[in-house]
Amino acid sequence: xxxxxxxxxxxxxxxxxxxxxxxxxxxxxxxxxxxxxxxxxxxxxxxxxxxxxxxxxxxxxxxxxxxxxxxxxxxxxxxxxxxxxxxxxxxxxxxxxxxxxxxxxxxxxxxxxxxxxxxxxxxxxxxxxxxxxxxxxxxxxxxxxxxxxxxxxxxxxxxxxxxxxxxxxxxxxxxxxxxxxxxxxxxxxxxxxxxxxxxxxxxxxxxxxxxxxxxxxxxxxxxxxxxxxxxxxxxxxxxxxxxxxxxxxxxxxxxxxxxxxxxxxxxxxxxxxxxxxxxxxxxxxxxxxxxxxxxxxxxxxxxxxxxxxxxxxxxxxxxxxxxxxxxxxxxxxxxxxxxxxxxxxxxxxxxxxxxxxxxxxxxxxxxxxxxxxxxxxxxxxxxxxxxxxxxxxxxxxxxxxxxxxxxxxxxxxxxxxxxxxxxxxxxxxxxxxxxxxxxxxxxxxxxxxxxxxxxxxxxxxxxxxxxxxxxx
Amino acid sequence: xxxxxxxxxxxxxxxxxxxxxxxxxxxxxxxxxxxxxxxxxxxxxxxxxxxxxxxxxxxxxxxxxxxxxxxxxxxxxxxxxxxxxxxxxxxxxxxxxxxxxxxxxxxxxxxxxxxxxxxxxxxxxxxxxxxxxxxxxxxxxxxxxxxxxxxxxxxxxxxxxxxxxxxxxxxxxxxxxxxxxxxxxxxxxxxxxxxxxxxxxxxxxxxxxxxxxxxxxxxxxxxxxxxxxxxxxxxxxxxxxxxxxxxxxxxxxxxxxxxxxxxxxxxxxxxxxxxxxxxxxxxxxxxxxxxxxxxxxxxxxxxxxxxxxxxxxxxxxxxxxxxxxxxxxxxxxxxxxxxxxxxxxxxxxxxxxxxxxxxxxxxxxxxxxxxxxxxxxxxxxxxxxxxxxxxxxxxxxxxxxxxxxxxxxxxxxxxxxxxxxxxxxxxxxxxxxxxxxxxxxxxxxxxxxxxxxxxxxxxxxxxxxxxxxxxx
Numbered sequence: 001x002x003x004x005x006x007x008x009x010x011x012x013x014x015x016x017x018x019x020x021x022x023x024x025x026x027x028x029x030x031x032x033x034x035x036x037x038x039x040x041x042x043x044x045x046x047x048x049x050x051x052x053x054x055x056x057x058x059x060x061x062x063x064x065x066x067x068x069x070x071x072x073x074x075x076x077x078x079x080x081x082x083x084x085x086x087x088x089x090x091x092x093x094x095x096x097x098x099x100x101x102x103x104x105x106x107x108x109x110x111x112x113x114x115x116x117x118x119x120x121x122x123x124x125x126x127x128x129x130x131x132x133x134x135x136x137x138x139x140x141x142x143x144x145x146x147x148x149x150x151x152x153x154x155x156x157x158x159x160x161x162x163x164x165x166x167x168x169x170x171x172x173x174x175x176x177x178x179x180x181x182x183x184x185x186x187x188x189x190x191x192x193x194x195x196x197x198x199x200x201x202x203x204x205x206x207x208x209x210x211x212x213x214x215x216x217x218x219x220x221x222x223x224x225x226x227x228x229x230x231x232x233x234x235x236x237x238x239x240x241x242x243x244x245x246x247x248x249x250x251x252x253x254x255x256x257x258x259x260x261x262x263x264x265x266x267x268x269x270x271x272x273x274x275x276x277x278x279x280x281x282x283x284x285x286x287x288x289x290x291x292x293x294x295x296x297x298x299x300x301x302x303x304x305x306x307x308x309x310x311x312x313x314x315x316x317x318x319x320x321x322x323x324x325x326x327x328x329x330x331x332x333x334x335x336x337x338x339x340x341x342x343x344x345x346x347x348x349x350x351x352x353x354x355x356x357x358x359x360x361x362x363x364x365x366x367x368x369x370x371x372x373x374x375x376x377x378x379x380x381x382x383x384x385x386x387x388x389x390x391x392x393x394x395x396x397x398x399x400x401x402x403x404x405x406x407x408x409x410x411x412x413x414x415x416x417x418x419x420x421x422x423x424x425x426x427x428x429x430x431x432x433x434x435x436x437x438x439x440x441x442x443x444x445x446x447x448x449x450x451x452x453x454x455x456x457x458x459x460x461x462x463x464x465x466x467x468x469x470x471x472x
Numbered sequence: 473x474x475x476x477x478x479x480x481x482x483x484x485x486x487x488x489x490x491x492x493x494x495x496x497x498x499x500x501x502x503x504x505x506x507x508x509x510x511x512x513x514x515x516x517x518x519x520x521x522x523x524x525x526x527x528x529x530x531x532x533x534x535x536x537x538x539x540x541x542x543x544x545x546x547x548x549x550x551x552x553x554x555x556x557x558x559x560x561x562x563x564x565x566x567x568x569x570x571x572x573x574x575x576x577x578x579x580x581x582x583x584x585x586x587x588x589x590x591x592x593x594x595x596x597x598x599x600x601x602x603x604x605x606x607x608x609x610x611x612x613x614x615x616x617x618x619x620x621x622x623x624x625x626x627x628x629x630x631x632x633x634x635x636x637x638x639x640x641x642x643x644x645x646x647x648x649x650x651x652x653x654x655x656x657x658x659x660x661x662x663x664x665x666x667x668x669x670x671x672x673x674x675x676x677x678x679x680x681x682x683x684x685x686x687x688x689x690x691x692x693x694x695x696x697x698x699x700x701x702x703x704x705x706x707x708x709x710x711x712x713x714x715x716x717x718x719x720x721x722x723x724x725x726x727x728x729x730x731x732x733x734x735x736x737x738x739x740x741x742x743x744x745x746x747x748x749x750x751x752x753x754x755x756x757x758x759x760x761x762x763x764x765x766x767x768x769x770x771x772x773x774x775x776x777x778x779x780x781x782x783x784x785x786x787x788x789x790x791x792x793x794x795x796x797x798x799x800x801x802x803x804x805x806x807x808x809x810x811x812x813x814x815x816x817x818x819x820x821x822x823x824x825x826x827x828x829x830x831x832x833x834x835x836x837x838x839x840x841x842x843x844x845x846x847x848x849x850x851x852x853x854x855x856x857x858x859x860x861x862x863x864x865x866x867x868x869x870x871x872x873x874x875x876x877x878x879x880x881x882x883x884x885x886x887x888x889x890x891x892x893x894x895x896x897x898x899x900x901x902x903x904x905x906x907x908x909x910x911x912x913x914x915x916x917x918x919x920x921x922x923x924x925x926x927x928x929x930x931x932x933x934x935x936x937x938x939x940x941x942x943x944x
Contacts (some may be wrong), residue, residue, distance in 0.1 A: 028718060028722070029843045030845065032843065032844040058703075184689050185688070185690075190689075193685065194685055195667050212667070212685055212688060215688065217656050217657050217662075218657075243499060243500065248747060250500070271747070272743070274747070278747055279721060279750050279754045282750070282751045282755040285755065286757045289758060290827040290830065291828055292832050295828075295835060296832075297841055297842060297846075297853065301856050305860040308825070309864050312821055312824055312864075315820060315824045316817065316868060319817040319821060322816050323814060323817055326812060326813035327809075331809070333805060337803070338799065338802065340805045340809070341795045344816065344928065345791040345792070345795055348791045348794070348924070348928065349784055352783065352784055355762040355763075356783070357764075358762065359767060360759065360762075360764050360767040360768075364767075371501045373507045374539075385777055388774075388777040389781050392781050392784075393784050393785065396788060422784075452820070456816065460816075
C-alpha cells in the first residue's frame with residue numbers, strides 16, 4: 001500500500017503517477033480507499049467532488065467502481081456521476097449489474113444510450129431485458145438503430161449475429177488504393193475502430209481483406225484486388241460464440257467478416273469483443289465442473305441458489321449409491337469399526353485423482369487439443385499416469401496402515417483398494433467426458449457427478465469387499 | 473460426418489467448400505479421416521501426396537496435424553512435409569511437442585527458423601530448451617537476432633519482456649501525418665502486423681498512440697501530436713503476463729507499448745499473442761483447483777505424475793484428519809453400522825457445496841471482480857446461498873432417512889449435520905481463497921485441499937457427534 005492512500009491531497013495537485021497510485025493498486029484494481037472516497041463524497045451530497053475523482057477514469061474503471069459499490073448505493077452513485085457515466089460505461093458493466101441499473105431507467109433513456117453504441121454493445125445492453133421492457137426500448141429508438149438491433153436479436157443468443165457490429169468498412173474489388181483512402185477520409189459513417197478493410201464482390205460477398213497497414217504502405221494507383229489477402233476466415237452469422245472465439249484464437253484474427261446464409265457480408269466481429277468471450281468460455285469449465293452454474297458474484301441470490309441446489313441434489317442421489325454399497329457391509333463394520341474410519345481415504349483420494357483427470361480432459365476437449373484422432377492415446381496416457389500415482393499412494397497408505405494399526409493384511413487390503421480406485425478414477429475421468437462429448441453433450445456439465453459417484457462407490461466397494469474377503 | 477470422408481477424390485478436383493469439408497469438421501477440428509490420410513501417405517513413402525494434402529492449410533492447422541499425429545510418427549511426418557512446415561508452424565506448435573521436435577534438430581536449423589520469426593515467437597521457441605542447447609542455438613544466430621532474443625531471455629519467464637516483439641513502428645511527435653505515411657511506405661523493417669503507430673518523445677519515451685485508421689483518415693499536413701491519443705496503457709517490461717492479459721481485456725487493447733525501467737519504449741505486445749494467455753490463465757484455474765499441474769495432454773508422463781502425485785499425497789494427509797475424527801466414534805459405529813453408511817453423504821454433499829463456492833470465488837478473484845472493496849459482501853452472499861441450499865438438502869435427506877430407516881431422530885440428526893456442513897462449506901469455500909489471496913498466494917493452488925479437509929472432517933464430526941449426543 002502506498003502512502004498516498006492516507007493523504008487526502010486533492011487529485012489535481014498530484015502528478016499523474018501519484019494519481020494512478022491513489023486510484024489503482026499494483027494489480028490494476030481500484031483501491032478500496034479510493035472506492036470509499038468516492039462513495040463518501042456521494043453520501044455527503046458532494047456530487048462535484050465525486051465527479052472530479054472519477055472524471056479521468058477509463059469507462060472500464062468507472063464500470064468497476066459501480067460494480068464494487070454496494071447494491072443500495074449504486075443508484076445514488078450513478079445519479080451523482082451524471083455526465084460521467086456514459087454509454088461506454090454501461091457497455092462495460094457486468095450484465096447483472098447493468099440489468100439492475102437499467103431496469104430503473106425510462107425506455108427513452110436506455111434507447112438514447114444504445115444509440116451511442118455500436119450494434120454489438122447496444123444488443124448486449126438490451127437483450128437481457130424483459131420482453132415488455134425490450135419492446136418499449138426498441139419503440140423509443142430511431143428506426144435505423146432499431147432495425148439493426150432487431151435484426152441482431154433475431155439471431156440465436158451467444159451467436160455471431162449478436163456479437164457482430166453492422167458498422168464496417170467494405171470496398172469493391174475494382175477500386176484502387178487511392179480510392180479507398182479517399183473514401184475513408186470522406187466517409188463519416190465508419191466504425192469507431194477498424195483494422196481491416198473488407199473487399200467485396202458485386203453481390204456484396206467477401207472476396208478478401210486488406211489490413212490498414214498494407215493500404216498505408218501501398219502506392220495509390222495499385223488495385224485493392226492485387227494486395228488483398230484472399231484467404232480469410234468467414235464467420236457464419238449463426239455460429240456459436242465459443243467457436244467464433246476458437247477461430248479468432250487459432251488464426252490470430254484481429255477482425256473477421258460475418259456472412260449470412262447467402263454468403264453476403266453482413267457484419268464484422270473485432271477481437272476486443274472476443275477476448276471477453278475467450279475468458280468467459282475458458283473460465284466457465286471450473287464453474288460447470290463444480291456445479292456452480294454461471295457463477296457470477298453479481299447474480300441474484302435466488303438464481304444462484306437454483307443453479308447450485310440442482311447439483312447438490314444430484315450429488316445427494318449419487319451419494320445414496322455409495323451409502324447402499326456401504327450398507328451391504330454393515331456386519332463387517334460392526335465387527336471392526338476401523339474399516340469405517342479408513343474407507344473415506346480410499347474414496348477421497350480416488351475422487352481427487354478422478355477430478356485431476358477430468359479437469360485435464362475437459363480443458364483439452366474445450367481447446368480442440370483432444371479429438372477423435374488422439375482420444376485412445378489420451379486414455380492410454382491416463383492409464384499410465386494412474387498406474388504411477390496408484391502405486392505411489394498405495395505403497396504410502398499400505399505401509400502407514402500396517403505400521404499404525406499393526407496389521408499387514410489390513411495394510412495390503414487398503415493398498416490394493418487404493419491402487420484399484422485410482423486406476424478406476426483415471427479411466428472414469430477421461431472416459432466420462434469423452435463419452436459425453438461423443439454424445440453431443442458439454443463434457444464439463446455433468447462429468448463431475450458421474451465421476452464422483454464412480455470413485456466413491458468403487459472406493460467403498462473394493463475396500464470393504466477386499467476386507468471381507470480377507471476375513472475381517 | 474460428411475460423405476466426402478469416404479471418397480478418396482484428389483483434393484484438387486474438389487471445390488473449396490468440399491475441400492474444407494473434407495479437412496475440418498463443423499467445429500473446425502481436423503477430421504480423423506484427414507489426419508489418417510496424411511499419415512498413411514507418409515507411411516507409404518508418398519511424401520508428395522502428403523505435401524499436396526496439407527499445402528493449402530493454415531500454419532495453425534499444420535501444427536494441429538503434427539500434434540494429433542502419434543509421437544512416433546511425428547518425425548517422419550515433419551520430414552515428409554519439408555518446405556511446408558515452416559517457422560510459423562513451429563510458432564503455433566504446442567510447447568511440449570515443439571520441444572520434442574526441436575531437440576532432434578541441429579542448432580543451426582533452429583537458429584534459421586527463429587530468424588524468420590518476430591522476437592516473441594523466436595523466444596517462445598528457444599526459451600524451453602536445455603541450457604546447453606539454448607546456448608548452441610544462440611551461437612548459431614545472426615548477431616542482431618541473437619541480441620534481441622538474449623535481451624528478451626533476460627526478463628523473467630511469463631513477463632511482458634518475453635511476450636513483446638521488438639519490431640514496432642515509432643515516430644517522433646513533431647512529424648506530420650504525411651511524413652508518417654512516407655516513412656511507412658519507404659521502410660522495410662516494420663513488424664509483420666501492426667495496428668497502431670507509437671508516438672515517442674526525444675528520449676524515446678511514449679507520449680501517445682495513433683491508430684492506423686486515424687492516420688488514414690487525416691490530411692497529410694496535420695501534426696501527429698494533434699491526432700494521437702495521449703491516454704495509453706503502458707506495459708512495464710517485467711509485468712506478469714496474467715496482468716498484461718487483464719489489461720488488454722479491461723481496456724480493449726489491440727496493441728500496447730512496453731517500456732523499460734527508464735520509461736523508454738522497448739517493444740510492443742499485440743492482442744493476437746494475448747488471446748492465448750487469456751485462455752491459458754482462465755483455463756488454468758480448473759487445473760490448479762483439481763491439483764492437475766499444467767494439465768497439458770502433451771506433457772511427458774513423468775512430469776504429469778510428479779505434478780499430480782504431490783496433491784494426491786496432500787489429499788492423503790488431509791484424509792487422515794477425517795479418519796482420526798471418525799475413529800473417535802468407533803463405539804457408536806460398532807453399535808449402529810448404518811451411521812458409517814450415512815456419514816459419507818454429509819461429507820460428500822458438503823464437499824460439493826464447498827467446491828461450488830470455491831470455483832466462483834477463485835474466478836471472481838482472478839478476474840478482479842472480487843477485491844477488498846466487496847469481499848465482506850461476497851462472504852455474506854455465500855452465507856445466504858448456503859442457508860438456502862442447506863435448508864433444501866437438509867429437508868430432503870432428513871425426510872428420506874426418517875422414511876427409509878423409520879427413525880425421526882436419525883433423520884433430524886442427519887438433517888442438522890447436513891445444514892451445518894453446507895454452511896461450513898460455504899464459509900470455507902469463500903474464506904480460504906480470500907485468505908490465500910490476502911497472504912499473497914495463488915488462491916487456486918491449495919484451496920481445494922483445505923476446503924475438502926474442512927468439509928470432510930466437519931461432516932463426519934457433526935454427524936457422528938450429534939448421533940452420539942442423540943444417544944445412538
